[in-house]
Amino acid sequence: MYGYIKGNIVEIEANYIIVDNNNIGYMIYVANPYSYKLNSEYLIYTYTNVKEDELSLYGFNKKEEKEMFLDLISVKGIGPKAAITILASVSVEGIKDAIERENILYLKKIPKIGDKAARQIILDLKGKLTPSALNTNKNSELNEALLALGYKQKDINKIISNVNNTLTIEEQIKEALKLLLK
Helix, strand or coil, rough: CEEEEEEEEEEEEECEEEEECEEEEEEECCCHHHHCCCCEEEEEEEEEEEEEEEEEEEEEHHHHHHHHHHHHCCCCCHHHHHHHHHHHHHCCHHHHHHHHHHCCHHHCCCCCCCCHHHHHHHHHHCCCCCCCHHHHHCCHHHHHHHHCCCHHHHHHHHHHHHCCCCCCHHHHHHHHHHHHCC
């Protein structure tokens, strides 16, 4: 329903934030609400969950987080609340790595994920996920610019998912260069 919402954070609670966009306060469930700053503007990618008795928004800082969320809710027995808990507990790359390596112990360390759910996640998603840096940025301007500057693809893949993709391409390149020089 909504691809994203851009606005100021006016309230931060334990499970959600409220974003003011044109004097409408959107309550958005997010993985880590305290990573946001009050009275700061954000672009938040959203997923609208529609049930018979509920309409709720889930939000993400990066497209790769939203994509992982969508993958997780496609798993039998994993709903939006469990998926957001997973994203709050571990990184997207950590989840993908655990799935591809069939690391049930790693997945079971996540709150609300037991043996059965961990096995179901692996069963439903193994082999269907690609590394997010390659998946979302392979043909991006930023990737091409960094390659043109002489950086190796493997080095770019390590940092590219940490670059804020809401910035202009020039700002993205500056941020990426700082990360590459660390």
